[in-house]
Amino acid sequence: MRGYWHFAAFSVVVSILTIYFKTNWFIVGFFLWLLYLYYYRKLGSIPIIMSIISFLFYWVYIPNIDVDMPRNDMISKETSHSGKITSPISLTSNKVEFLFQERQTQNKVSVIFFPDEKSSSKSFLKHTSIKHGAKCIVHGELELPEQTTNPGQFDFHTYLLKQGITHQIILQSFDDIECHGGSRLNQIFTLRDNLLNYVNDKYSKKTSSWLNALVLGDDSFISEQTVDLFQRWNLSHILAISGLHVGLVVALLYFLLIKLNILTKEKAKLIMIFFLPLYALLAGGEPSVWRASLSIMIFIILNKAKLKFNYTDVLSIVFLLFILFDKYIVYHVGFQLSFIVTFGLILSKNWIAQSNSSIFQLLQISFVSQMMILPLQLSYFSTFQPLSILLNVIVVPYFSIFVIPLMFIFLFLSPFPVSIVKFLDYFFVHIHSIFIHLVTLIDKHADYPWIIGNMPIVATVLYYVLFFMLMKYLQSANHPKAFTYGCSISLLIVCLAFRPYLSPIGTVTMLDIGQGDAFVIELPYRKGVIFVDAGANFTFNDFGSSDKVYKQIIKPYLYSRGINYIDAIFLSHEDIDHMGSVEYILRDMKVKEVIISDYYELDRQTVKLWKEYGTHIRRLNDKIDINGQVFQTIGPTKDMKSPNENSLILYTKFGGMSWLFTGDSGKDSENEIIDRYQNLAIDVLKVGHHGSRTSTSKIFVNQLDPSYALISVGKKNTYGHPSADVLEILEKEKVQLFRTDLDGAVQFRYKNTEGTFYKFLP
Numbered sequence: 001m002r003g004y005w006h007f008a009a010f011s012v013v014v015s016i017l018t019i020y021f022k023t024n025w026f027i028v029g030f031f032l033w034l035l036y037l038y039y040y041r042k043l044g045s046i047p048i049i050m051s052i053i054s055f056l057f058y059w060v061y062i063p064n065i066d067v068d069m070p071r072n073d074m075i076s077k078e079t080s081h082s083g084k085i086t087s088p089i090s091l092t093s094n095k096v097e098f099l100f101q102e103r104q105t106q107n108k109v110s111v112i113f114f115p116d117e118k119s120s121s122k123s124f125l126k127h128t129s130i131k132h133g134a135k136c137i138v139h140g141e142l143e144l145p146e147q148t149t150n151p152g153q154f155d156f157h158t159y160l161l162k163q164g165i166t167h168q169i170i171l172q173s174f175d176d177i178e179c180h181g182g183s184r185l186n187q188i189f190t191l192r193d194n195l196l197n198y199v200n201d202k203y204s205k206k207t208s209s210w211l212n213a214l215v216l217g218d219d220s221f222i223s224e225q226t227v228d229l230f231q232r233w234n235l236s237h238i239l240a241i242s243g244l245h246v247g248l249v250v251a252l253l254y255f256l257l258i259k260l261n262i263l264t265k266e267k268a269k270l271i272m273i274f275f276l277p278l279y280a281l282l283a284g285g286e287p288s289v290w291r292a293s294l295s296i297m298i299f300i301i302l303n304k305a306k307l308k309f310n311y312t313d314v315l316s317i318v319f320l321l322f323i324l325f326d327k328y329i330v331y332h333v334g335f336q337l338s339f340i341v342t343f344g345l346i347l348s349k350n351w352i353a354q355s356n357s358s359i360f361q362l363l364q365i366s367f368v369s370q371m372m373i374l375p376l377q378l379s380y381f382s383t384f385q386p387l388s389i390l391l392n393v394i395v396v397p398y399f400s401i402f403v404i405p406l407m408f409i410f411l412f413l414s415p416f417p418v419s420i421v422k423f424l425d426y427f428f429v430h431i432h433s434i435f436i437h438l439v440t441l442i443d444k445h446a447d448y449p450w451i452i453g454n455m456p457i458v459a460t461v462l463y464y465v466l467f468f469m470l471m472k473y474l475q476s477a478n479h480p481k482a483f484t485y486g487c488s489i490s491l492l493i494v495c496l497a498f499r500p501y502l503s504p505i506g507t508v509t510m511l512d513i514g515q516g517d518a519f520v521i522e523l524p525y526r527k528g529v530i531f532v533d534a535g536a537n538f539t540f541n542d543f544g545s546s547d548k549v550y551k552q553i554i555k556p557y558l559y560s561r562g563i564n565y566i567d568a569i570f571l572s573h574e575d576i577d578h579m580g581s582v583e584y585i586l587r588d589m590k591v592k593e594v595i596i597s598d599y600y601e602l603d604r605q606t607v608k609l610w611k612e613y614g615t616h617i618r619r620l621n622d623k624i625d626i627n628g629q630v631f632q633t634i635g636p637t638k639d640m641k642s643p644n645e646n647s648l649i650l651y652t653k654f655g656g657m658s659w660l661f662t663g664d665s666g667k668d669s670e671n672e673i674i675d676r677y678q679n680l681a682i683d684v685l686k687v688g689h690h691g692s693r694t695s696t697s698k699i700f701v702n703q704l705d706p707s708y709a710l711i712s713v714g715k716k717n718t719y720g721h722p723s724a725d726v727l728e729i730l731e732k733e734k735v736q737l738f739r740t741d742l743d744g745a746v747q748f749r750y751k752n753t754e755g756t757f758y759k760f761l762p
Helices: 005-021 025-039 045-061 121-128 156-161 185-202 205-216 224-232 243-259 265-282 287-304 311-325 327-331 333-347 349-353 358-381 388-413 418-446 457-475 479-497 548-560 582-588 604-612 667-676 698-704 724-732
Strands: 080-085 090-092 095-102 108-113 135-139 165-171 177-180 506-510 518-522 529-534 565-570 590-596 616-619 623-626 629-635 649-654 657-661 684-686 708-711 736-739 746-751 754-759
Touching (some): 005 045, 045 311, 156 165, 287 311, 311 327, 311 333, 333 358, 349 358, 349 457, 358 457, 518 548, 529 582, 565 582, 582 590, 582 604, 629 667, 724 736
Parallel strands (some): 565 590, 590 616
Antiparallel strands (some): 080 095, 080 135, 090 095, 135 177
8 A cells, every 4th residue: 555545545535525515426426536547557456445445434434413413302401420521621711611521421521610700710620620531520411502593603513513522511610520530641731731831921921922822832822813813814824833843843852862962863763752742732732733743753663664655645644543533533624724735735745846946935835735725714714815825925934934943942941040031032022023013014905805705515626626737737847737727726716706796696684693683685696785783792891892793693694605895784773782893894894885864873983983994974864775776764754862763764675575674663663654654564574672562563563564574682681572562463463473582593585576584593
C-alpha cells in the first residue's frame, strides 16, 4: 500500500459524504471510479481492495446523527446519575462545563453549572473536587438543549450530537455533584491551567492573551472585536495552533537538544516521540495540533524503522487513525479544515516549488488554502472574503516570523527578572498594536465580502473537480487550460451568487426572535428585501437593546439567504422588541431607507447615527412602492398619545393574498380602522401586540375575516401572551393560527398568485 494510502483515505471521505448527505450517488460514483482505474490498469488490486474495505468499515462505523438523535420521550426520569468525567474542566468567569459519561448507559452528557452572585466558578471547583477521570454522582434531570427555531440559526442540539453528546444536565448548586479520584491526564490539564494563570500573571493582558492563544491553544482571552475581525477576513486559522506552531516547537527543542550537546540525534528523536503528545494536550488538543504532532511522530518512527513513506501516505494514515479513535471527529469543523487545507497544499507542492519568489510562494499558499476551504466556508458561514487571499500574504508571514516565535521565547524567558519581562512586553504590545490597527484599517476600507448562502452538494463536487483540474494544468505550466478552468470556477461562484435573482419564488418570513417582531420579505427575482420590524432583547444593565437576536437569528438568516442589501425597514413603533436590532443591521449591511409613521418619536442622536450609515429616514402616511411591491398605510390616522396605539399599520399583497401588519396597535386603533375602512377584508392578519388582550377584538376579526393569523410571541413569556381571549376569538372565527412559540419561524412562499405557509418546527 506504500504510495496508495490516499485511496483508502478518499474512500473514507466517500463514506462520510454518503452518511452526511444521505444519498447513494457518492457510492455509485466511487465504485464506477474504482472500476475505471482497475479496467485501465491504473491501480492494482490491493489498493482497490483496501479502498473498498475502508469504505465499508467506516460507512458502518461513522454515526448517522439524524438516526441517533434522541427525543424527549426517550429521556430517563432518573435524577441521580453515576459515572466519570471524560473531559478537561472548562472554566470561565460565569460557567463551569465538562463531559460526563454515565456508567449504566455509557451516554456522554454535558454538565453545566452557572455560578450565582454568592459563588464563583473557582469556588465551585474547590468545593466539588471535580477533575478529569473523577468518579462522580450527579444529581439533576437529563434534558435536551433548546431546538433551533429559525432557518440559518446555529443548531446547538445537533452541535452536541456531532460530539457524541446526547443530553445535558444543568446543576443548580454545589451539592448536586459528588466526586472522588481522578486520572493521570488530569495532572497535564492542571499543568495547562497553571501555565495559563502563570502567563496571565507575568505579562500584560494584551501579551498574555496572544501567548495563551498561540502557545497553549486558549484564545478566550483575546478581545471579541479581534476575534470577529479575524473571522471576517478568514484569518481564524492564525488563532488556532497548527502545523506551523508544532513545527516551531519541534525545531526549537531539537535545536537546543542537539546544538547544546545535551542528547544525541537518536535520543533527541525519542524525546520528540514522547514530547509531542504532551504538547498536543497542553495546547488544548485541537485536531490541527494533533494532526501535526501525529504526522511528525509517525515520520520519526518510520525513519527509525528505515521505512520510507511520502507525506501523503502519512497524512492519510493519520486521517484514518483520527476517525478510528473518535468516530465523531468527522463532524468537527477544525478537523475538516485542517486536513483539507493540508491535503491541498501537498497536491500543490510542485506548483509552489516552481516559483523562485518567496512573496509569490506565500501568495500561492494563501490562494490554495483559501480555495480549498471555500465550499466549507460557504456551508458553515454563508460568506467568503476574496481579498483575504491577499491579506494572508501579509498576516501569515508576520505571525510566522515574528509573533509565534516571539510567544514561545516569551514563555521560556518568563522566569527572568521583571525588568526584562516588562521590556519585552512593552516592545511586543507596541509593535502588535500597530499591526492590528493596520488590519482594522483594511477592514474599514476594503471589507467587501461575498454573501452567497449555502453551497449545494452538486455545486461543491463540481467546484472541486474544476479546482483540481486548474491545479493540474498550473503544475504542468499549461496556462491556457488553467485559465479556462479558473474562469469556470469564477462562473460557478457567480451563478451561485445570482441564484436569488433567477428565482420566481418570493418569501415572507416571520422569524422567531422570542417576545418581539421581525418579518423579512424577499420579493421574487430578488427585486427587493424588506423588513417589517426588527426587534431585539433588552439588556438588564441599562435596559437598552442587546445584539443577541441580531447575531444569533437575524444575521445568520440573512447570510443563509445571501442577503447583504436591504431596500427598506418598516418600523411600527419605537419599542425595543420591534426596532432594537436596527442599529446592528445598519452597522453590518447597506440599508436604503428606514420608514416610520408621522408619530414615531425619533431622537436626534438616533437620526444622526442612522444617517451616518447612509440610510434615508422616511415618514410615511400614505402608500409607497418598493420595487413593484406597494404598501398602503392605513394607520395611525391621528396621534393616539401612545407608542403602541401609534403603531404603523400596513396593508399589502403577497401571492394573491392580502396582508395586514399591525405592530402593537390596540383596540382603539382597530376601531379607527373599522370606521375608516368599512369594506376592508384581508387574508392574513399579523395579530397586534403579540396576542395581548388589548388587541384583536371580536368585531375587528369578524369584519376583516382573515383566513390566517400570525402571532410573534416568546415561549413561556411572563406577559401571558397570547391571551386566552384572543385565541378563543380566532378559533371561533375559524382562523388558522401560526405562532412562533409553537411553530418556530413561519415562512410563506409564493409564486405569482399562489402561496403556501410552512412551519420551521414539525
